[in-house]
Every structure is written in C-alpha cells, then in structure tokens.
Amino acid sequence: MGNVRSVRSVGKLAAMAGTAIALVLPATNVAAQEERGSSLLLEEIIVTSQKREERLQDTPVAVTAFTGNAIRELGFTNSVDIAQQTPGLVIGTPVGEGNNPSFTLRGVGLNDFNDNNEGTVAVYVDEVYLGSLAGQTFQLFDLERIEVLRGPQGTLYGRNATGGLVHFISRRPTEEVDMYLEGTYGRFDQIKLEGAVGGPITDMIQARLAVAYNKADGYVENRIGPNPNESDNVAGRLMVNFDLSESASLLLNVHGAKSDVIAAAYQHQGTGLDLNGDPCSPDQALAGLCTDYFGYRDTDGDPWAGEYNRRGRLKLENFGFSGTLTWDFADNMTLTSITAYEDVEKFHQEDTDMGPLDILFPTFQLDAKQFSQEVRVNGSSERFNWVIGAYYYDQDVHMPQALRFGEDLDPSFYLDTVADQDTRSIAGFAQIEYDITPEFSILVGGRYTDERKKYDYIQVDRLGSPDLAGVPGAVLMEFNRDTVGDLAVFDKGVFSGKAGINWRPNDDVLAFASVSRGFKSGGFNAGFTDAPPERIRYNDEKLTSYEIGIKTTIGRVARFNATAFYYDYKDLQALTFDPPSAFITNAASAKIKGAEFELVANPFQGLDVNLGLSLLDTDADNITLPDGSTVDNRKLVLAPKTSFNALVRYTHPVGEGYLSAQVDMSYQSAHYFDVFNQPLARENGYDVWNARLAYLFPGERFEVAIWGKNIFKEKYLAYTFDFTSDFGFNQLFYGAPATYGLTASFRY
Numbered sequence: 033m034g035n036v037r038s039v040r041s042v043g044k045l046a047a048m049a050g051t052a053i054a055l056v057l058p059a060t061n062v063a064a065q066e067e068r069g070s071s072l073l074l075e076e077i078i079v080t081s082q083k084r085e086e087r088l089q090d091t092p093v094a095v096t097a098f099t100g101n102a103i104r105e106l107g108f109t110n111s112v113d114i115a116q117q118t119p120g121l122v123i124g125t126p127v128g129e130g131n132n133p134s135f136t137l138r139g140v141g142l143n144d145f146n147d148n149n150e151g152t153v154a155v156y157v158d159e160v161y162l163g164s165l166a167g168q169t170f171q172l173f174d175l176e177r178i179e180v181l182r183g184p185q186g187t188l189y190g191r192n193a194t195g196g197l198v199h200f201i202s203r204r205p206t207e208e209v210d211m212y213l214e215g216t217y218g219r220f221d222q223i224k225l226e227g228a229v230g231g232p233i234t235d236m237i238q239a240r241l242a243v244a245y246n247k248a249d250g251y252v253e254n255r256i257g258p259n260p261n262e263s264d265n266v267a268g269r270l271m272v273n274f275d276l277s278e279s280a281s282l283l284l285n286v287h288g289a290k291s292d293v294i295a296a297a298y299q300h301q302g303t304g305l306d307l308n309g310d311p312c313s314p315d316q317a318l319a320g321l322c323t324d325y326f327g328y329r330d331t332d333g334d335p336w337a338g339e340y341n342r343r344g345r346l347k348l349e350n351f352g353f354s355g356t357l358t359w360d361f362a363d364n365m366t367l368t369s370i371t372a373y374e375d376v377e378k379f380h381q382e383d384t385d386m387g388p389l390d391i392l393f394p395t396f397q398l399d400a401k402q403f404s405q406e407v408r409v410n411g412s413s414e415r416f417n418w419v420i421g422a423y424y425y426d427q428d429v430h431m432p433q434a435l436r437f438g439e440d441l442d443p444s445f446y447l448d449t450v451a452d453q454d455t456r457s458i459a460g461f462a463q464i465e466y467d468i469t470p471e472f473s474i475l476v477g478g479r480y481t482d483e484r485k486k487y488d489y490i491q492v493d494r495l496g497s498p499d500l501a502g503v504p505g506a507v508l509m510e511f512n513r514d515t516v517g518d519l520a521v522f523d524k525g526v527f528s529g530k531a532g533i534n535w536r537p538n539d540d541v542l543a544f545a546s547v548s549r550g551f552k553s554g555g556f557n558a559g560f561t562d563a564p565p566e567r568i569r570y571n572d573e574k575l576t577s578y579e580i581g582i583k584t585t586i587g588r589v590a591r592f593n594a595t596a597f598y599y600d601y602k603d604l605q606a607l608t609f610d611p612p613s614a615f616i617t618n619a620a621s622a623k624i625k626g627a628e629f630e631l632v633a634n635p636f637q638g639l640d641v642n643l644g645l646s647l648l649d650t651d652a653d654n655i656t657l658p659d660g661s662t663v664d665n666r667k668l669v670l671a672p673k674t675s676f677n678a679l680v681r682y683t684h685p686v687g688e689g690y691l692s693a694q695v696d697m698s699y700q701s702a703h704y705f706d707v708f709n710q711p712l713a714r715e716n717g718y719d720v721w722n723a724r725l726a727y728l729f730p731g732e733r734f735e736v737a738i739w740g741k742n743i744f745k746e747k748y749l750a751y752t753f754d755f756t757s758d759f760g761f762n763q764l765f766y767g768a769p770a771t772y773g774l775t776a777s778f779r780y
Contacts, residue, residue, distance in 0.1 A: 076088075083408065122136045122671070129261055137196040139670070140152050148487075157200045159354075167348075167400070187529055188477065215776055217773055218248070228242035260296055283356040307323070312760075314711040335766040336769050395433065404423070429452065434449070449491045475534065481528070490510050530547070541583070556570075590631065611755040623650075712754050725739075733779050751763075
C-alpha cells in the first residue's frame, strides 16, 4: 500500500512541477513588461526577521513568509496549518488535535507532551514569545503576515531556539478606516465567523478590534457516546496605538481566547496479543490482527471512528497584553521597549486506552504565567546596521495531574502529582552588519544568556495500591531542593551567536553564508514518573549550523530561493517513552544535512505558482532505550527525507469581477514519530490536496468562495504513541478527513 501511494504521489508531484516550470521559463524574458493583474503571491513582502524592516529578498536568512492575503487564500485557520506550505516544517500532535503542538523544523523538534517543557522551535506573536506549549495552538485571524525562520536563533530573539522560530504578526491600527467581515459554513456543521474594524479615534490615537469564532461538530464518530475532535473556539484582540509625538508611539495589545470541547480521540491499535493469545508481532499489529492485554480490538478499519467511554474535556483559556514603545530618539536610531504578560490555563481529560473499557484515564491541568521585557536600540549609518539590547523572561508553571487505572480491574491505582517550575532568564545581545564594499557585507552577532530553573515535584498514591506503596496517601516521590539539593535547580550561562558574509552583485541577487549557534536550556521531566532522581533533570542541547543560500528575483515574474545546511547537534534532548512515563534524555549527538528550494512565480497575468521542496537527512546516535541501553543511527522524529508543497492559482476577469481557481498540495515522505524508529511509529508517506474556487465581485469588496480540504480523502498518521510494553496498544493520531464549505467575505 505504501509503495502504491508513493508512486501516485510522485506522479502527481512531477506533473505539477513540470507544468509550473514549463509555464515559468518561457515567460521570464518578456513578462517583466506586463501588468501584474491579480497576482498575490509575488507582491513585495517586508519582513522583520533581523529586527528591522527589509525586503524578504534582502534578508540573509532562510525565511518563508506569508502575507495576509496569502493566509486567507490558502485557508489557514489555525497556527498549525502553516506546515502545509512551508518547506522543512512538520507539526505533530503528541496529545491530540487542538492541544500542545510539536513544531519541527529541519528535523529539529521536541515531541514531549509535558506542559513544563518548551519547544525547540520558538513561537512568537507580535514580538512576544509564547513559552507554554498549550498556548501555541490558536486561531489565525486578521494577520499582517507570518514569518518562519529556519536554523538556530541564538542572537536576536529572546528565547534561544535550536530549530528556528515562527512569528505571527497581527494587522496594526491604521490612520484610515478599514474593516472586514467573513463567514464560513462547512462540513460537520462548521460555523466560522471573523471580522475586524480599525481606524483613527483622534488625530493621535488609532485602534483596531478583531474577533473570531469557530465551531464544528466532532469529525470522529463515537459509537457509544458524543463525537470527539470538535471545535468551539472564540478569540479577540484589541490594539490601540498612541502617537506620543512625531518621533514616539505606544502600541497596546490586549488579547484572549477560549476553547472548551470534547477532547480529541485517537484510534486504538492492538499490539499486545495475537488472536491465539500469543505475543503479537509488529507485522500482525500493523495488519490489525492483535488485541490489547485486556482483550479489546478495534476491527472497523475506519481512522475516524471508535468506541470511547470517557467524554473527555479539553478546556483552554489564554489571556495576555503587551505594550510596545517605539522612539526615534536620534538620527537613524530607534529605541524599542516591549513589555508583555501571558497567562495560559488548561484542563484536559484523555481517554488514553481509546476503547470502551475502564483502563487508563489521565487528567492534565496547567496554569502557566509569564512576564517578559525586551529593550533594544537599532541604528544605521552609511555602512552599518546594528542592534543592541537586553531581554528578561520569567515563567511560573503549576501542573496538577492525575492518573486513574481501571475502575473495574483489581487492583486499581490512582496517582496524584503536582509539579511547579519557575524559570528566569536574563540575556544581553548585539548584532552588527558592515558593508565592506557595495557588494560585500559581513555580519557578527552574539547573545549571553543566564538561565535558572527551579523544580518542585510530588507524587502521591491516593488509593494505596498493593503494587505501589500500599498505604493511601503515601508519597511515592518528592523532588525538590530540600530532598535532592542542587539536582532540583538548573543554573547556567551560555553564549550563542552568528557570523556571516553576504554578497549582492546586483539588486536581484543575494548570496549568503553563515555559521550560527543556538541552544535550548535544560529542564526537568514531569508526568507520572517513577524514575530515580538523577533522571529527572536533563541538560541543555546545542546546535551549530553551517549554511549557504541564494535569493534571486527574475524581473517582476519570479523569486527563486535556495539554501543548503549542515547541523552539528550536541546533547539533543530525546524523548524516551516507557508508559505511562515519558523521559527526556540527552543523546550524544546528531548530524543533519539538507537543502530547501522555493519558487514563487507569476509567469503571465493572472497565473500564480508557488513550489517548495525540502531534502533532509538525519542521523542520531546514543539514543537511550527504556531499559537503559543505547542505539545508534536513528532518524529524528518528524523528519521526512523529502517534503514538497505546491500551489497553482489562475485568476481571470469575468464580467467586471474576477474568478479564481486554486489547487494546493503538500507531500511528506516516510517518517517516524519516535526516535527509536519502531515500525509501529512510522508513517509511510502521504499527500494532501486542497482546492478553492472564488469570485470577487465588481468593486473588489465582496467575495464568495467554495473550498475543499483533503479532497482526495487521504488517510494519514499525524502521530503515534506506543503503549505496548504495559498495556498492549498503540495510539494512532490521524489527520482530519475531507472537509468542504462556503465562505463569503466583505471588505471596506
């Protein structure tokens, strides 16, 4: 089946790529003189990847950027949707849809589901870092653009990240009145509404209010209860800009969101015993010929149906505000101060066993509060661009969790845990770019970070299980400064930075080479653990990147960007899963090499083409197995060797309006969901296709579109977790089925 799928995928990709190239190449010599018509993809994009505004093609960083128009036309509604059209970016769902995402960029990611951890790919919204994983899945609405930066970010951004970062940037208040309203009705009774209005309040004050609502019935059928995997989200944002003087302004941003749904449900794969009661082989398990250790087997073969006896709840609430002061206090010098606060709360009840039996029912709770302060000064002169600044980050995480094992089994147990983690990080940073000649420039930057974490964990046996302490209320583990001393503290100072050289032979070509180093701080394992104290803490990981790239603009018709890289990855934080516990351990090393290619073209009026390709090779050594032994030569998690994305859109005048037809797709080759590379944790590869047909009415204010996602009904794994050792089953997380709908929008 996997081979058939691969052949079909390659055929589709080759056909689309061949068509696009055939259209682009003959047009590049003549189309530069033509009108651009309705092109959206080739519009000039201004990014702030280096903490200053500059053209995407002038930025010596591997960046994929989406404008607000592109986000709307691609149908991105959630923060995880961007992976569909970003080469090298894969986003997993270790605890189900709508919950903690696992952003993985160029094979660098973290698949830990514990809420006290932070990702290797940092997520920012309006220049504010979001530390809580639970706060990184959110609705997309009223955005100016999205920027995805690849590679370690160890200089300019507040939280060091070994994998890269994703920055979501909202539309700011303007001095002219503008507004939009958009409504969608789709499959599974989806009702999605969003809108925004903005403009001047006085000569010195501008404001913008944006709101979004998305509700849909669950797309997974539960044969014995209400359907899970539903949506019920509401979000809002108010931004007010005060012009304090001709040279200073203050932007206030208040935002919040709430989601309260039946939690995502997974598919049950029996992996414990075959039909004769003997140990199940991986081949038998993959063929669906096995049960779990308790006798249950899901036999329907439907990835979107099951029998779930727990009406688990997933409730997420977040609230935050920020104040950004900008002051041009001297010629070509700007002071920026960003003060921000974020609060994320979560309540999650999971039906871990995914069946009708009372086996394994955990409850996860979270209250994460963070405060951050950044101050920086940007400056420029005839040959220099520079930035210097300081950053402070403080996060408090409170995590009560409970695990119940079987009401109808004897014996049963009930674990109650509470973890508290305090993180404080202080950093100073600087970067300078110097033009040696009009064609050549060099870049040097560095950041010193002092990071301190304190951890307090306690686990209690509430029922007094004979297999545990045997006494109700007995403390099974207590890990804090009083019991384990400095083992409960992570305190370290780390230097990271970047050096590069850039060559601009003309306005249409930029070539660059760089060496950069980033790190992700160490931390502490949480969850339902029985590990010895020395396994609770893990150390920081470091990544050194060697990268070369080129960015080219072909007249007014095409942009072609390419990057090649090599990563030297030390002490990577690898997840070891031994149910029901998950441990982060530091593997010895990994080597990653690869390349990305992006082509955006408008070969003739009305036609837009966007192609992206990622090639990746990962190799990790000294991975610790649950029994303490180690293995080498493993592929990293969510690191497909090949990924490809494509979009073709044609817009043509019809009457006095415009009719547009769009097809986009994404392809992932085979990849794993655990670093041990088990057959049960492998997706053999898949491609997902979407389509959109829209009519923009005369006057270009009103548009109606019909759309479909996963139109070929592809069945693909988004994640897996193997519970075979203790429970005899494997959790399967499938991507969403085919959806379709109608969207109408009005803009003023």
